[in-house]
Amino acid sequence: MKVRCCIVGGGPAGMMLGYLLGRAGIEVVVLEKHADFFRDFRGDTVHPSTLQVMDELGLIDGFLKLPHQRLQKMQGMFGGETVRIADLSRLHVKYPFIAFMPQWDFLNFLRESGKRFASLKVMMSTEAIDLIRDGERVSGVKAKMPDGIIDIEADLTVACDGRHSLVRERAGLEVEEIGAPMDVLWFRAGKQEGESENLFARIDPGKMMVTFDRGDYWQCAFVIPKGQHDAVRARGLTALLDDVARMAPILKPGLSEVKSWDDVKLLTVAVNRLKRWTRPGLLCIGDAAHAMSPIGGVGVNLAVQDAVATANLLASRLASGCPSEDELDAVRRRRAFPVRMTQRMQVVVQNNIVNAALKPGNEPLKVPFVMRLVTAVPWLQGITARLVGLGVRPEHVQSPDRA
Numbered sequence: 001m002k003v004r005c006c007i008v009g010g011g012p013a014g015m016m017l018g019y020l021l022g023r024a025g026i027e028v029v030v031l032e033k034h035a036d037f038f039r040d041f042r043g044d045t046v047h048p049s050t051l052q053v054m055d056e057l058g059l060i061d062g063f064l065k066l067p068h069q070r071l072q073k074m075q076g077m078f079g080g081e082t083v084r085i086a087d088l089s090r091l092h093v094k095y096p097f098i099a100f101m102p103q104w105d106f107l108n109f110l111r112e113s114g115k116r117f118a119s120l121k122v123m124m125s126t127e128a129i130d131l132i133r134d135g136e137r138v139s140g141v142k143a144k145m146p147d148g149i150i151d152i153e154a155d156l157t158v159a160c161d162g163r164h165s166l167v168r169e170r171a172g173l174e175v176e177e178i179g180a181p182m183d184v185l186w187f188r189a190g191k192q193e194g195e196s197e198n199l200f201a202r203i204d205p206g207k208m209m210v211t212f213d214r215g216d217y218w219q220c221a222f223v224i225p226k227g228q229h230d231a232v233r234a235r236g237l238t239a240l241l242d243d244v245a246r247m248a249p250i251l252k253p254g255l256s257e258v259k260s261w262d263d264v265k266l267l268t269v270a271v272n273r274l275k276r277w278t279r280p281g282l283l284c285i286g287d288a289a290h291a292m293s294p295i296g297g298v299g300v301n302l303a304v305q306d307a308v309a310t311a312n313l314l315a316s317r318l319a320s321g322c323p324s325e326d327e328l329d330a331v332r333r334r335r336a337f338p339v340r341m342t343q344r345m346q347v348v349v350q351n352n353i354v355n356a357a358l359k360p361g362n363e364p365l366k367v368p369f370v371m372r373l374v375t376a377v378p379w380l381q382g383i384t385a386r387l388v389g390l391g392v393r394p395e396h397v398q399s400p401d402r403a
């Protein structure tokens with residue numbers, strides 16, 4: 001197979017880039033190793049920046065018809081005190097809320113919407129297993145399909161294969177680890193009809209958790225110190241659920257739905273970024289270029305922003321062949337600053353709030369001064385909402401529409 005662009009990975013970065021390049025009339029193929037997009041507890045937080053992109057693509061009406069929940073005011077309980085973290089209703093944007101939607105719905109929607117582009121092909125159950133090279137240049141990938149191995153030659157290969165990217169590893173790209181002090185256990189608790197609570201984050205001495213109202217269930221993220229998963233398991237599931245029920249009594253009846261460790265998924269938190277995002281013929285974006293901390297739920301949205309920037313910078317150039325490595329590097333030059341700034345803010349929260357919360361012992365927690373200030377001064381909740389919901393230097397769709 002020979003194409004202009006081969007995208008490895010059908011996550012938010014890969015599916016959005018596939019859509020944008022298909023829309024620009026570029027011959028593009030997206031390879032996804034799984035047979036479907038169904039994966040529980042991937043990032044489900046669609047922020048105003050992504051909603052704006054969907055609007056600019058004329059997709060928003062259909063998108064918002066899919067089942068979702070909306071969040072505007074983020075407030076938490078810090079050592080028994082209520083704190084306000086962000087208020088998205090203060091944003092002067094078209095869609096001032098976070099839409100919670102299963103990631104597979106989002107990806108399926110992009111896939112279905114992209115079917116009208118003749119030049120876009122999404123190949124499910126197709127796993128890239130190696131790079132093809134032409135001297136120094138990456139000239140495509142070798143991929144495993146259900147019925148055998150295929151060589152896909154491409155002028156440009158884009159790695160969107162997530163934070164365990166095989167492509168970037170095969171390309172020998174160096175990862176700079178920034179690190180995180182925590183891992184996260186994700187699970188669902190049942191929800192009774194009419195049950196609701198405005199709390200979003202809870203922090204007690206030695207413990208921290210976040211809950212999202214997902215309509216008919218609670219999505220729960222219980223934060224544990226890095227590397228302590230085995231120790232938490234050794235204490236037993238009942239001990240974990242008892243901790244959860246003490247922190248969030250509203251969850252108690254629904255916790256009976258967590259029957260075994262199979263119902264609890266571990267997210268090993270990583271914060272890192274590539275020093276260099278390119279090789280000749282190859283570009284990495286999304287988690288493959290920078291894994292984000294779950295703080296702020298920005299991972300999906302940054303992946304989408306990378307895709308928009310890539311199409312803006314490269315779609316027209318791709319029409320006439322492979323961009324040079326310097327042209328490809330324009331994507332890093334555009335996106336490295338928002339990524340670095342976002343990771344820096346996440347590290348500040350990790351160091352000042354997560355570390356303090358997870359410190360062993362029962363010392364009472366003091367609400368950090370900044371959190372007190374944001375709680376007391378409502379317009380500051382608009383600024384935190386901006387940082388979370390729109391991020392640094394949001395992208396707008398400028399790539400051509402040749403469909």
Ligand SMILES: Cc1cc2nc3c(=O)[nH]c(=O)nc-3n(C[C@H](O)[C@H](O)[C@H](O)COP(=O)(O)OP(=O)(O)OC[C@H]3O[C@@H](n4cnc5c(N)ncnc54)[C@H](O)[C@@H]3O)c2cc1C
Nearest residue numbers: 009011012013033043127128162286287297298299300303
């Ligand atoms: C448990 C969990 C919870 C999370 N919660 C949140 C959240 O609440 N909010 C948020 O914003 N972010 C969250 N994230 C992070 C978020 O999911 C990612 O930042 C985001 O999905 C990155 O998008 P991506 O397209 O770069 O990569 P991914 O979403 O990782 O997509 C990569 C895709 O590539 C495919 N793939 C991998 N290797 C190959 C290969 N060799 N060949 C073909 N296909 C391949 C994978 O199957 C996958 O579909 C969470 C992540 C996890 C794991």
